[in-house]
Amino acid sequence: MNDAEAFRVSLVQMRAGQKGKIVEIDGGFGLAQKLDALGIRTGREITKVSGQLMRGPVLLQHNNTQAAVGFGMASRIFVEVHGEGRT
Amino acid sequence: MKILLMGNPNVGKSVVFNRVTGTSVIASNYPGTTVEFTKGSVKLDNKLVELIDVPGTYTLEPTCRAEQIAVEMLDEHADGDIVINVVESTNLERSLNLTLQLLKRKIPTVIALNFWDETKHKGILIDDRKLEQILGVPCVPICAVTGEGVKQLVERVKEAKPSEYDYEDEERWHEVGKIVDKVQNITHRHHTWLERLGDASVRPLTGIPIAAVVMFLAFKVIRFIGEGLIGYVSEPAFEKLWMPVVMKLSAVMGSGGFLHDLVIGQLIDGEIDFGQSFGLLTTGLFVPIGAVLPYVFAFYVVLSLLEDLGFIPRLAVMVDTLMHKLGLHGFAISLRPEEKNLLPPLYCPLQYHVPHYRPW
Numbered sequence: 533m534n535d536a537e538a539f540r541v542s543l544v545q546m547r548a549g550q551k552g553k554i555v556e557i558d559g560g561f562g563l564a565q566k567l568d569a570l571g572i573r574t575g576r577e578i579t580k581v582s583g584q585l586m587r588g589p590v591l592l593q594h595n596n597t598q599a600a601v602g603f604g605m606a607s608r609i610f611v612e613v614h615g616e617g618r619t
Numbered sequence: 620m621k622i623l624l625m626g627n628p629n630v631g632k633s634v635v636f637n638r639v640t641g642t643s644v645i646a647s648n649y650p651g652t653t654v655e656f657t658k659g660s661v662k663l664d665n666k667l668v669e670l671i672d673v674p675g676t677y678t679l680e681p682t683c684r685a686e687q688i689a690v691e692m693l694d695e696h697a698d699g700d701i702v703i704n705v706v707e708s709t710n711l712e713r714s715l716n717l718t719l720q721l722l723k724r725k726i727p728t729v730i731a732l733n734f735w736d737e738t739k740h741k742g743i744l745i746d747d748r749k750l751e752q753i754l755g756v757p758c759v760p761i762c763a764v765t766g767e768g769v770k771q772l773v774e775r776v777k778e779a780k781p782s783e784y785d786y787e788d789e790e791r792w793h794e795v796g797k798i799v800d801k802v803q804n805i806t807h808r809h810h811t812w813l814e815r816l817g818d819a820s821v822r823p824l825t826g827i828p829i830a831a832v833v834m835f836l837a838f839k840v841i842r843f844i845g846e847g848l849i850g851y852v853s854e855p856a857f858e859k860l861w862m863p864v865v866m867k868l869s870a871v872m873g874s875g876g877f878l879h880d881l882v883i884g885q886l887i888d889g890e891i892d893f894g895q896s897f898g899l900l901t902t903g904l905f906v907p908i909g910a911v912l913p914y915v916f917a918f919y920v921v922l923s924l925l926e927d928l929g930f931i932p933r934l935a936v937m938v939d940t941l942m943h944k945l946g947l948h949g950f951a952i953s954l955r956p957e958e959k960n961l962l963p964p965l966y967c968p969l970q971y972h973v974p975h976y977r978p979w
Contacts, residue, residue, distance in 0.1 A: 548822065581821060584937065585823050588940040600936045
């Protein structure tokens with residue numbers, strides 16, 4: 533898992549089961565704050581649990597907590613995926 | 620002096636509240652809003668102290684109306700008030716975010732580590748003494764559902780004091796991480812079948828069939844309970860107990876005439892038919908109480924069970940896209956919309972009392 537292999541995708545583009553580290557939240561103060569309250573912030577290691585059909589919410593997990601994030605918000609959360617990143 | 624009960628949504632605040640308060644609990648709306656909170660009293664050193672169950676919040680930087688009210692209630696505190704911060708031991712990291720924000724307010728605080736018994740099942744070890752040392756406020760492990768530790772919690776309320784703990788706001792999550800590292804030890808554990816089921820229920824391929832099966836079963840069970848109640852309870856009650864009363868009344872009113880038709884309705888073959896007489900005291904009572912209420916009851920029993928199982932929030936995720944087409948949020952299907960985006964574990968502690976739900 534070295535940096536050369538890591539690359540940046542949005543939460544929407546990640547595959548279910550993939551792990552990564554949040555590197556950027558592309559939004560204003562309100563979005564950052566809302567996500568922060570759910571424990572989603574830059575630097576966090578997360579796993580994408582699932583996505584839904586037709587632009588549905590994305591479910592992600594960090595430690596013991598699972599949180600669902602709407603498609604719009606998920607597309608603004610960027611993650612550095614570890615290892616061989618096939619999307 | 621009053622005590623504010625604060626914590627994230629769904630950490631068992633209400634259960635703690637029910638455990639420590641006696642009778643005379645009042646549920647009211649925060650002035651000018653529909654956000655509801657409950658008030659009760661607790662006996663401390665033979666004095667009655669007001670206890671307020673503040674709406675759950677993840678943060679003191681409010682992101683919604685209920686959170687805003689939680690913060691306002693905290694802002695309104697007077698000298699001598701105490702905060703009991705209910706924390707989810709199985710999710711220490713998430714809970715401590717709010718805890719650190721609370722401690723920064725320098726209000727005397729006691730921390731209740733709820734779901735203490737659950738930590739063992741989950742392979743989580745928490746050093747509560749160390750946490751107490753670090754934060755500088757009493758930390759009491761409790762299990763609100765069974766009532767363990769609640770007495771100690773009440774006893775230690777008088778030890779509540781403002782925390783000396785200091786940190787920079789931008790560093791808060793970092794601080795939370797450091798504290799968790801020091802006081803928590805997670806032993807490796809295999810996924811339980813419930814966790815697998817929980818994950819399967821939110822993947823489209825498996826989740827849609829699971830949702831279909833669960834909803835079909837829910838429908839069947841609601842009909843079974845509802846029809847059972849009507850067939851064995853409400854119909855016999857109306858036929859055997861209420862029928863003689865209204866028949867007598869009908870006879871008194873002369874078995875006909877305008878007033879009789881209004882109150883008793885039409886007699887069918889000289890008998891009252893609760894389904895077809897259409898009088899105020901016959902069909903008018905039977906339809907809402909005898910026929911509809913049993914179904915409403917059955918519906919809430921099933922919905923509460925699904926909610927406590929943790930299935931409803933997962934269903935909310937599954938149907939979110941569909942609900943958005945109707946102009947609603949996926950969580951509109953939940954009885955507890957304050958749950959917001961966080962999914963509880965799929966597991967049934969049956970920690971919520973059914974009367975807690977308010978359908979309106």
